[in-house]
Amino acid sequence: MDEIRATPFSAGLRRLCIEALQDGEQVIWQGQPDGVACMMMWRLLWWIGFPWLLLTVIAVRNDWINQAAQPLVMLGVAMVAAPLVMLLQDLQTLYLITDRRALILRTAWGRRTISPTPFQAMDADFEILDIGGGAGHLNFASGRSTRSPDTDYTGRYGFRFVRDAPRVRDILAGARAGRMRRLHTRKPAAITGAAARDA
Known part of the structure; x- marks a missing residue:
């Protein structure tokens, strides 16, 4: 699991992560946009x-x-x-892949937003747009509003400026197929154990 970078925004992202996960939902991967590439x-x-x-x-x-x-x-x-x-904005953004869905969490500019996409709402095939420097856009849904910061002009939606996009695509595909190892589970009160350290 990728680490959340230590910034003044990290604590807010961790709290929002705990709130966003449903009971029993298990996180498989988390990461942030490559702000420098953006x-x-x-x-x-x-x-x-x-x-x-x-x-x-x-x-x-x-x-x-x-x-x-x-x-x-x-x-x-x-x-x-x-x-x-x-x-x-990228420093205040967190991407999650769980055993149920993909989420984009954001605490930018005082607004806390949670944008979930269940596996059944995703496209059959995931698309990667390489932007160079080891970063890319991983699109996993289409037909979304172009007003979203996570959607391109054609309505393709997904993780923007993600590092090693092919690896993240494989993790997402494996999670949708139920093949990925689960790293931690949402508890009613807090994330515990190794998950708390990674979050």
């Missing part, structure tokens, strides 16, 4: 955002723009900040 995918915005801010500052100092300065600065700041915002 941030690097959006780094093009830095190549645009930093020159944009520099040109805006030059234009303001030379009195080339007046009332348009504020929106132009805000747009440049947004482009520079976007990859870092994505990294913070």
Whole structure:
């Protein structure tokens, strides 16, 4: 089982994990998005955002723009900040595969969300989109709302920016077929034993 990275958000994710699991539900795998891979995918915005801010500052100092300065600065700041915002969101995200379903848990921006997908609601075949750097998107459902951060523009839904996606796909396929070793079980009060250390 992959470890939850030690961050200021780890405790909140552990608590949400305990709340999300049903009685008797057994966790087979857990992991988090590769936030660095996600941030690097959006780094093009830095190549645009930093020159944009520099040109805006030059234009303001030379009195080339007046009332348009504020929106132009805000747009440049947004482009520079976007990859870092994505990294913070990934640090507040946890993926779970259990003996019943796949879950995406998120505590980002003060909102605690649990997005479950039972095995019977998954596509017959899982799809991997390699994004380079050892990370990829593992899509296991389709026809979802494109407003979800875990869905692409075609409605394919799954774990985004997951490390070693082929291994995770095999774990998910094995769990759906009932072949995977179960690592811990949801207890009424808390996760116990080795599971508490891994969570």
